[in-house]
Amino acid sequence: MKNNKLYTVIIKPEECKGCERCVNACPKSVLKMGEQLNFMGVPYAYYIGDGCIGCAACFYTCPEPGAITIIEKSEEGS
Ligand code: SF4
Ligand code: SF4
Secondary structure (H helix, E strand, O other), X not given: OOOOEEXXXXXXXXXXXXXXXXXXXXXXXXXXXXEEEOOOOOEEEEEOOOOXXXXXXXXXXXXXXXXXXXXXXXXXXX
């Protein structure tokens, strides 16, 4: 039986204020700061698309409650 969990992180560009806390907090270094600017004129963080372990360190360190969403999904059916 497969029991591996996969995670996806969604960061809303319009909610991110570019503080980089999530980037620094991530133990897997899977968050980066982009080069594009959001409507506030700051670069926003993004998930590189692979390697998240779902630890939620990014979520808890982010000062913007709505910016980061972590989605858990089972490997089965993905
Ligand atoms: S949940 Fe953990 S591993 Fe995943 S992006 Fe956030 S800090 Fe990194
Ligand atoms: S911690 Fe939150 S506000 Fe700061 S860069 Fe990451 S997503 Fe943006």
